[in-house]
Amino acid sequence: MVKVKSLADLKKIKSELQSKLDLREKSEHPEKIVQVKVAMATCGIASGAKQVMDFMIEEFEKRGIDAVVTQTGCMGYCYAEPTIEVTVPGKEPIVFGYVNIQKADTIIEKYVKNGELVDGIIPVNYETIEKQ
């Protein structure tokens, strides 16, 4: 792994990383790259987030959908764990709550494949600092 040797170095790495992410989002086949983040903090894991994540990775592969499933920290919606955020390219990220394997399956089939929303959307109700 490369060491970050200076401030300039850090900035360079950052812009490389960002363009890599951008590339992923603005790829030539945007419809094919779906991003899923699974909230994997203690409450999430306790309510089965790990199983949901494993299921989604496996199913995307099986169903031939180009997707990246990553873990992330607590989204704050503890009442609705497990929660996941699904970003279909070109669309706003949507957070789904109370996701079990069945629900995950529905999300893939309905939302990811057809853009149909399903029950259990968690409305995001905060601002990020980027907007400030």
Added chain:
Amino acid sequence: MRNQRMELVNITIDGKTVEVEKGSTILEAAKLIGVDVPTLCYMNMGDMHIEHKPGGCRICVVEVEGRRNLAPSCVTPVTPGMKVNTHSIRVLNARRTVLELMLSDHPFDCLICAKSGNCDLQSLAQRLGIREIPYQGEHSTYRIDTSPSIIREMDKCIMCRRCETMCNEVQTVGALSAVNRGFDAVVAPAFEMNLDHSPCTYCGQCISVCPTGALTEVDHTRQVINALADPTKTVIVQTAPAVRVALGEEFGMEPGTIVTGKMAAALRKLGFNYVFDTDFAADLTIMEEGAELLGRLNGFLAGDKSVRLPILTSCCPAWVKFFEHNFSDLLDVPSTARSPQQMFGAIAKTYFADKIKVKREDLVVVSIMPCVAKKYECSRDEFAVDGNPDVDFSLSTRELAQFIKQANIDFNSLGDEDFDRPLGESTGAGVIFGTTGGVIEAAVRTAYELQTGKTLDKVDFQQIRGLENVRYASVDVDGFELKIGIAHGLGNARKLLEDVRAGKSEFHAIEIMACPGGCIGGGGQPYHHGDVSILKARAKAIYREDAGKSIRKSHENPYIIQLYNEFLGKPLSDKSHHLLHTHYFDRQDDVFVD
């Protein structure tokens, strides 16, 4: 000592302005202007570097203008312009409530408590005029722990943690620690076992500082009374040097009052058949230990590499147990000489029993000691013959005082009496055993003359006296520089011993006393309540007693000479070895066994 260059701070306490050194506490500042803020857990024995101020009891709280809550005066440093009120309604109510809380978790058996009349908690309750305890609730209850020397009745513990500081920081014994937490917190040995399953040395320093009756000595007065009442027994008593300079305190005398004569008279009134002096045995110890020192020294000077130096004194039983636990790899370093108490017992039950034609089992030897470890010492198996101990019972200075009072003896009006002979005659060298540095000074007086054959003109070795924790001195023994070290307090002893273990020690002889100050500060002495000036006064009295003696070197004691002539032969003879020397045990794993 006020240093002129010290920065000074002005503060106001109870409307009075006082100028104090920066860094002083409110408590210290208050003392300067005669405001006596009560304290409980606080303890400061400055000259001996013993300080304990956890700020835990909260009795000493005062109101500081501008501060949100009350300040514990014992640990709050003064700041310029600080305005303190030590007796506002808020303070008085808080102090009273805190004490009421303490008492709400304390047994109400003051009437029969060993500490009654000497209890800091009791005095404070009196001082604050507590007449009822508004808060009732659960009491902490613990099993009473009885060991050979110390009783722990932790129901009475108020968590001042003084004992913990003494045991761990001062003595580095490590027998006690605070255990559990919250309401269940208490000071206890590991696994809350009894002290006899711990590395406790029975030095009794925990008792000396305990403000309540949670830690007291095992009381043997009853057994002594029974022996005195038994017509078939001849009961003799020996009194340690440090007792005579402290006993008077129990009868309202100034610390440092010498009461040797009154004490002998009182003991005689109590019914002891013979009143003897442990100082005699101290002289005997010097003969044996001195001979051992010279033997090792001369061997060393002759190039014998197997000689173990330095030699360590062995008259303190707490110290003996300490090195058996902690320095079991160095068991051949200390002198093999028994302590004066045990030498006395061994001689009494052989030489003296023969002289008065009393059978061993009919002779009861009682010792009066400034110590509680002595109780343990006389119970050690190796100091008994067929189950009959050389010393039957050991009473502390406090127990003796209590006994005298119980027997309706008006101690203060007693006339002076002498000890009986032959075991009551002693020299000034025997007397100074009672304070730190005394044993080594006594040993030097004798060793010098025996080694050089010359007379020592100046017997006062000022350079080795005092209360510094660790002291060093060298004595010119006819051209040879004898290097000696002195430590009192086991923590200080540990430092010297670690040097010995590491092979770094330059000393030829080291004196060690377990208690800070030596026996004058022993765990069985009248409570000094943390006041170092009392210890200083006792030490001074010891040296006064020494200076007043006509004979001041052990080997000149005529009855010692007689003892060797009639019975022992010479120091380190076979008989001496058998009666006056001992051996040590490895106790490093000797704890916590069920």
Added chain:
Amino acid sequence: MSHIKFKLNPEQLEELKSVCKSFRNEKSELINVLHKAQGIFGYLPAEVQEVIAKELNTSVAQVYGVVTFYSFFSMLPKGQHPISICMGTACYVRGGEKVLDEFKRILNLQVGETTPDGKFSLGCLRCVGACGLAPVVMVGEKVYGRVAPDGVREILKDYE
């Protein structure tokens, strides 16, 4: 105090000593050492504490004083399936105490005890931070959320 008899075998003794050594036998690492030791033995029997005291050059009383101060350390072996009921505020207001009572009743145990067959032990813990799932019960590493008293038997069934 009653003590569970525990005897270290030579390998365990060596393992414990090497744990101490990995922390440079420093007194100030006592709590780290205790964590590791409890990880190895499941609890901290007296003999383990004695070895640690010796290795770290401190007194057994001090080690015991530390062990008894922290609720994470235990001198009693836990059951095969340690049950912990969260007593955090969120769980409390959502009925954690009732759940605890039900476990006590069904298993006939008090907090801190282990069933005679060594299968279950019962304990309380402070907030696990899964307040969204209150009341929370942990059996071993598994977290059960939104537990109602009548769900207690169901949970226990998982371990029969």
Added chain:
Amino acid sequence: MHLLVCGGTGCRASESDAILENLQSTLAENNLDGEVQVVKTGCFGFCEKGPIVKVMPDNTFYTQVKPEDAKEIVAEHVIKGRKVNRLLYLDPENKEHVADSKHMGFYKKQIRIALRNCGFINPENIDEYISRDGYEALAKCITNMKPQEVIDEIKASGLRGRGGAGFPTGLKWEIASKNAADQKYVVCNADEGDPGAFMDRSVLEGDPHSVIEAMAICGYCMGATKGLVYIRAEYPLAIERLKIAIDQSREYGLLGEDILGTGFAFDLELRYGAGAFVCGEETALIHSMEGLRGEPTVKPPFPAEKGYLGKPSNVNNVETFANIPVIINKGAKWFASLGTEKSKGTKVFALAGKINNVGLIEVPMGTTLREIIFEIGGGIKDGKKFKAVQTGGPSGGCLTEKHLDTPIDYDNLIASGSMMGSGGMIVMDEDDCMVSIAKYYLDFTVEESCGKCTPCRVGNKRLYEILDKITQGNGTMEDIDKLRNLSNVIRDTSLCGLGQTSPNPVLSTLDNFYDEYLAHIKDHKCPAGQCKALMQYVINQEACVGCTACARVCPVNAISGERKKPHTIDTAICIKCGACYEKCKFDAIFIN
């Protein structure tokens, strides 16, 4: 097109299910059910203006929708593309309808600074952190700023310690920086101990690098090369993620020797807490890290003079650190623009208890309790009545209806008889007995008191015992005086923050719920029906149909009666577990 209908409890109570049905049927009538989906969502947190219907993708936000509005929404908005103005959210300030929910002020209620990366990045991947400005603040500090400049920036930001007491962070750093020593330490307090609080855990699990970065910045400011994170052993996931993050930072050279070629060195070690709440107090924490019993010591000396191993140390909590990189990156001025006059920035709260949206929120200082509970939190569970909110954990107090509109900051909370604490916020409803709540907290304090000082060791025990006596129905009016006096003395004389604040739950409930105390003492009644000793379960003979459900569920067989005939409860046997009460479908069992 999607129509999102709120399925949160609040909205469902006001017929959101009917709205959903009406929308679906209207769409079907118009043959639009294939193109437009109606979806039920979780709570928008805006229950005050519910039911909510949101139209995607144009973000139209309809409030206070009634079932009969469904037709108009479909006819106008879906078919004609014209928004239904009268249903749009009315901005309370400029009285204008807001068409796009993104412009609603409501969304400004939460601003995520400390939580900025939680739920966004993969915490186990340093690249994701870097791509979101990670380590830029550190780089900026050590390459372009002098330590004092950084300290000045933190001071100017007005950031105060988020652990509870609210000491100005910049000032704390400055003091530590001025004490010269050969070694100094930066300590992160991650021993989150308040029952019902999980902010720090979430930050460490979701964004560990922000804490690492901030600690390094602090190290640079005070001249420390070593950092220690004191973390609860009960947080295995947080520990694991932190370890991964530390390793990654080392690999990147962002920890270790000569960071970014500046010569600045800094590294981190973990220390584990072992279950002692008092270790949240900084001196106790330091003793615990030294391998001792976690007992606090008197200050002064402060850790900044004599801390870990006797060296100058600076202790801050996780959330405090998590704010630092943002302050450096966006500037003190920006940070200080958020919040109130004396409390700047935002605060993370763990919202729990009888509230719909249990969760983690971050709001600017000055937000009111009402906004948090009824807007963000979605109101009280099961439509019950709000009774109190407990903030500050065992050190805090219970606030009531009358405090709902108080802007929350350090000073206001203290003035209201509670405190900020670390950020636990437990909502209570009409079923919660406030005497029992006070007792619950005292039980906690008694359990967690270290035992060093008398007032905390014995005083809290006595407080607990008196409260217990009252909940048993044996209290007297004299006990109330005792509670007050003891509470005041414990507060006034305890050694550390634990004891100084432990009576707060008692005092605040005495102040705000005095009637409940009276009811227990004088009437021997627990108004909330929580105190077992004061209640009796009774079967209403008229309502009981004899279904036997209660008798079957009773664990002690205290209920008897023939089938189809009214049952009775033998109060002598009844253990008051409440199982029958919960089981009865006919509301025939009541609490007397």
